[in-house]
Amino acid sequence: MIVFENVSKKFDSMLALDDISLEIKQGEFVFIVGPSGAGKSTLLRILTHELLPSAGKAMINNKDITKLKEGEIPSLRRKIGFVFQDFKLLDDRTVFENVALTLEVLGKGDEEIKKMVEHTLKLVEIWDKRNLFPRQLSGGEAQRTAIARAVVGKPDILLADEPTGDLDPKTAWGVIQLLNEINSWGTTIVMATHNREIVNTLKKRVVILRKGKKISDSKEGKYEEDN
Amino acid sequence: MKRIIEFTKRNIRRTPYQAIAASMVMFLTFFALLTFILLAAGSQKTLVYFESRPQVIVFFKDGVDNQDIAALDEALKKDPRVSATKYVSKEDALKKYQEDNKDEPFLLELVSASILPASLEISTKTPEDLAPISEVLSKEPAVEQVFIPKDVIERLTSITRIIRIVGGTTVAFLMVFATLVILMIIGFKIRLKRGEIEIMRLIGASPAFIRNPFILEGLFYGVVGALLAWVVSYGLLWYFTPYLKDYFKEVKLLPVDPIFMSGLLGVILLAACFVGALGSYGAVRRYLKI
Numbered sequence: 305m306i307v308f309e310n311v312s313k314k315f316d317s318m319l320a321l322d323d324i325s326l327e328i329k330q331g332e333f334v335f336i337v338g339p340s341g342a343g344k345s346t347l348l349r350i351l352t353h354e355l356l357p358s359a360g361k362a363m364i365n366n367k368d369i370t371k372l373k374e375g376e377i378p379s380l381r382r383k384i385g386f387v388f389q390d391f392k393l394l395d396d397r398t399v400f401e402n403v404a405l406t407l408e409v410l411g412k413g414d415e416e417i418k419k420m421v422e423h424t425l426k427l428v429e430i431w432d433k434r435n436l437f438p439r440q441l442s443g444g445e446a447q448r449t450a451i452a453r454a455v456v457g458k459p460d461i462l463l464a465d466e467p468t469g470d471l472d473p474k475t476a477w478g479v480i481q482l483l484n485e486i487n488s489w490g491t492t493i494v495m496a497t498h499n500r501e502i503v504n505t506l507k508k509r510v511v512i513l514r515k516g517k518k519i520s521d522s523k524e525g526k527y528e529e530d531n
Numbered sequence: 532m533k534r535i536i537e538f539t540k541r542n543i544r545r546t547p548y549q550a551i552a553a554s555m556v557m558f559l560t561f562f563a564l565l566t567f568i569l570l571a572a573g574s575q576k577t578l579v580y581f582e583s584r585p586q587v588i589v590f591f592k593d594g595v596d597n598q599d600i601a602a603l604d605e606a607l608k609k610d611p612r613v614s615a616t617k618y619v620s621k622e623d624a625l626k627k628y629q630e631d632n633k634d635e636p637f638l639l640e641l642v643s644a645s646i647l648p649a650s651l652e653i654s655t656k657t658p659e660d661l662a663p664i665s666e667v668l669s670k671e672p673a674v675e676q677v678f679i680p681k682d683v684i685e686r687l688t689s690i691t692r693i694i695r696i697v698g699g700t701t702v703a704f705l706m707v708f709a710t711l712v713i714l715m716i717i718g719f720k721i722r723l724k725r726g727e728i729e730i731m732r733l734i735g736a737s738p739a740f741i742r743n744p745f746i747l748e749g750l751f752y753g754v755v756g757a758l759l760a761w762v763v764s765y766g767l768l769w770y771f772t773p774y775l776k777d778y779f780k781e782v783k784l785l786p787v788d789p790i791f792m793s794g795l796l797g798v799i800l801l802a803a804c805f806v807g808a809l810g811s812y813g814a815v816r817r818y819l820k821i
């Protein structure tokens with residue numbers, strides 16, 4: 305489903321990704337781990353076409369996304385949900401409106417939006433918070449809203465960039481369980497993190513990056529201290 | 532489209548002071564535009580009125596024989612340059628004077644038919660014929676004075692020209708100013724909504740979906756300002772028509788023709804759409820990097 309073939313990314317003289325090759329199958333849950341500056345976010349941003357690789361190919365469903373025309377980018381992004389560390393919710397919209405935004409962009413009708421948002425908010429257990437604004441939410445509730453916004457359009461892939469970075473351990477664990485449940489529906493999840501506890505407890509595939517290079521790639525891998 | 536209109540409405544609703552400021556600037560621009568158009572149209576109509584009635588008015592000396600006047604009238608009618616003549620006797624002149632001054636009893640008391648001169652109104656086919664005809668007539672022994680409205684036309688022509696130049700320049704300046712104000716306000720909003728735009732891009736919104744609410748917002752400010760300016764200027768004209776109508780007398784400027792005002796509404800709405808769209812499109816091109 306997702307294939308990186310010898311992908312490198314240079315920012316001026318700095319090499320953020322160095323000859324990365326990687327294949328992620330549909331329905332997989334993959335942790336991309338490594339210290340800050342390892343290239344985790346760069347890898348995810350290439351998938352959303354925010355960045356283009358300096359060399360190599362990045363493919364989704366056998367299509368080279370580095371060669372997309374401007375007009376094809378929105379349809380690529382509609383297949384991908386994105387969850388950020390800082391949630392990126394719109395402060396002047398309620399929880400319901402934030403989640404509905406994805407469906408509005410997809411061109412869904414009002415009734416369909418109402419049903420789908422209700423269904424998703426109930427799944428992520430914040431239906432009772434639907435009329436609150438982001439500033440009235442706890443960190444966990446805000447991240448659940450962001451996850452709801454990312455998955456409400458039923459994307460094939462969910463990218464999560466340090467989704468637990470700003471959360472306390474208990475709340476972070478709740479978010480991870482939610483992501484795990486979304487993965488069980490068949491959604492491919494690629495999550496960048498440096499939270500060892502989560503990675504080691506969940507026992508999913510782990511790709512370790514350091515200074516832009518892939519150090520290891522293992523099923524049910526571990527993220528040890530010396531990584 | 533429905534969603535884009537909803538987004539536009541939300542953008543406007545959530546920054547009401549900017550919306551009011553933008554609409555007010557557009558209102559001032561279009562109010563000035565309408566004022567100059569109405570002034571220019573009024574002066575043009577007055578000018579056409581005088582130009583379409585090229586007239587020489589000949590006032591006769593007291594005691595001139597009616598036969599002499601009739602002979603002169605006959606001679607003029609045979610002149611190919613003359614289109615019509617109309618004799619105004621002393622009695623006719625008094626009637627007209629009484630009609631013009633019916634609200635001034637004091638003035639009516641002082642005047643009788645005997646002190647008003649008889650006259651002959653001679654219409655020529657073109658304004659150019661006025662001067663040679665008046666020159667010939669001034670040499671007639673029965674003629675006391677020859678009056679041609681040439682000066683009035685010259686003055687009106689120059690006033691109309693000034694209104695057009697001053698009005699055109701002012702309106703052009705205001706149009707540029709209004710376009711820049713729209714550009715600035717929409718640009719400010721784009722910067723304010725950077726986060727939202729970023730999120731919309733990432734969830735797959737097309738460039739048009741992101742861009743169009745901003746363009747529509749600029750159009751909205753333009754149309755609201757223009758509509759308001761039209762309503763206010765028409766309202767003022769309507770209110771002052773009873774007071775101004777008598778001032779213009781035979782030049783039928785007021786009440787203003789509703790068809791003319793409807794046409795004017797169409798023109799300024801088009802101009803408003805142009806200014807609003809140009810300003811917001813400029814802002815989108817300048818500040819919105821999708």
